[in-house]
Amino acid sequence: MTADVPGGRIHATDPFATPDHQRSPVRRLRGRLAAPVTLWTAPGPAGLTVSSMLVADGEPGRVLGLIDEESDFWDAAERAGRFAVAPLGPADQQLADRFAGLLPAPGGLFAAGEWQGSEYGPVPSTAGTWAGCRLESSRPCGWALLVEAVIEVVEPGPPVPPLIHYRGRYGELSG
Template sequence: MSHDRPDATGGAIHGDHPFLPPPEQRNPIRRLRGRLTAPVTLWTAGTASDPTPGARAGLPVSSLLVADGEPGLVLGLVDDNSELWEVLEATGRFAISVLRWEHRALADAFAGVEPAPGGPFRLTEWTATEWGPVPTTVQTWAGCRLLQARPFGWALAVEAEIEHVVLGDETDPLVHRRGRYVPLPSAEQR
């Protein structure tokens, strides 16, 4: 069934991704991962106000696990070729911001799939913390100290100690499923 519809010029707007291979040619591991609903967080490191290249970086991370304990720990998968890893490794500290539905464009800009003239740090205001910059519109975030990193599949498994936590109202978390952001029903809708 085609979901194509005409646009204003008479061309077609495709309902599906135009370059997506047929299901039988897609990677089954990626397809499995895509069926797991995941929170979208933004990991940032460096100095919020320093626009010097390499002074700050960020990356949306959905592959993460938080473990309770003394101390609390976080484990996340980060691309070792990312700008974030360079800054995180150099500073040994980073902030994890839990994104909400309103942060979709910010996540896409840091993922490099949405344009961000002047860079993604220009898209919002930032609060400087000792762990890294945090968007002022984020209500829940954690400050982390790097413990270790090791190769894990396509990425680095980054393990860190959670040193600081700020908890806010999270009624509309940004979640990712099957390659798209999906809204969760509010408590009133359940």
């Protein structure tokens, strides 16, 4: 589906995306699982949008995520040995796209919006909750690095409905 506008067309879907029937069965399975959208930042500063992640409760609690080993975020996190994780909400779609490299970032990734400093990395001022994590290990896993970190600090804020990534699009929980 497209809409005609002067000088071009606006697509309802990504015109450059690999057609569903040409994707691997594993990628198709992954695409059918909803995932929370988070922002991982490290001192430097550097950051990356991450939806392939989970939080494991325990003593200590842990964060696990699949990270692009060629990203600026990974270079900074590995060098610092720590990073921050902030769940994003529905109002953060452009922020998520900017840190995923899907939108331009004139002046750098951190030039837009307001940020609060932390020893773990900058955190968006709009983040309701965030965690400070100490890097523990990493290993190759599929297309990425499986990064494991110990949660050292949790700054709980008011609950914010999560931004969800599902089948290449953003959504939010209803109800």
